Amino acid sequence: MTRPTEGNVPAVPAHPVARDFEGLGALVTGGASGIGAAVAALLLARGARVAVLDRSTAGAPAGTLALAADVTDDEAVRRAVDAAAAEFGALHTVVSNAGTGAVGTVLDNADDEWRRVLDVNVMGMVRTARHAVPHLRRAAAGAPGCVSITQTCSIAATAGLPERALYSASKGAVLSLTLAMAADHVREGIRVNCVNPGTADTPWVGRLLDQAPDPEAERAALNARQPTGRLVTADEVAAAVVHLASPAASAVTGTALAVDGGMQGLRLRPAT
Incomplete structure (x- = not known):
């Protein structure tokens, strides 16, 4: 049996969903839309109890604990994280996905x-x-290999993209932060990794396309x-995030996993 094809994304065989997060508590920031919502839904399907932290929780997947908070507000973040840990009894997995975009060269943003x-x-x-981290430390003592932070980085951290100076600088910092955190917390049983999506078909990219003089040409x-000739889907990024967070990846830390349709590593000759 296969799932139906959406657009030009190939159908893939449907398999029973693993329940490898059974009994684990998870928190996803920016989890009410796009990649974050796809991550939250997949974690739920794989057995986790999931809290979504977002400025607006209207799009949070059904079954999640919706926590309204802005990641620019330290006290609001503290309350939301503590609430998730209290509700679930422990916090094992954090997916730090909340983010924003910016367009322009270094001359263009104030x-x-x-x-x-x-x-x-x-x-x-x-x-x-x-x-x-204090909650994750406590969880790691009783659940070795099951505790992780996974952060949403970007291909912009490792490849020079036009008119993305500010965005690229922020994601370059996320990549370095991921590596430093992995070194700091590996001996505490906390794994830290990131995913580097290529251009993903998310609401933010949709809004960006809508602002272009010719949205269809810009999408093309x-x-x-x-290299795959299409945008990455939110579900594809979510699958990579959940793999890195899962107990199956218990030996993986300090890793940046590209989910970019080959953009980072492939150099194709022009199509003829």
């Missing part, structure tokens, strides 16, 4: 915009980890930039 994007994309992850250009 200082206030730099502060705003870095506050969300970098400091938002710092605040989440700051309040989650983004499709062509990835």
Whole structure:
């Protein structure tokens, strides 16, 4: 049996969903839309109890614990993280996904915009980890190999993309932060990894396309930039995130997993 094809995304065989997160508590920031919502839904399907932290929780998957908070507000993040840990009895998995975008060269964004994007994309992850790590330490003592932080980075951290200076700088910081956190917490039983999606078909990208003079031409250009010839789906990124967070990846830490349709590593000759 196969799942139906959506657009030009190939259908894949349907298999029974593993329940490898049974009994584990998870928190997903930015979990009410796009990649975060796909991650939260997959964690639920695999047995986790899931809390979603987002500014608006209207799109949080059914069955999650919805916690309204902004990652730029340290006290709100602390309350939300503590609430998730209290509700579940322990916190084993954190997916730090909340983020925002920016377009332009280094000439185009004012200082206030730099502060705003870095506050969300970098400091938002710092605040989440700051309040989650004490809970994760306690969980690691009783669940070795099951405790992790997985952060949403980007291909922009490792490849030079036009008109993404601010966004790339923020995601470069996320990549370095991931490696430093992995070194700091490996002996505490906390694994820290990140995923580097290519251009993903998310609401933010949809809004970006809508602002283009020719949205169809812009979508075609983004499709062509990835060797697979299409945008990455939120479900594909979620599958990578959940793999890194799962007990099956208990030997994986300090790793950046590209989910980019081959954009980072492949150099294809022009199509003829």
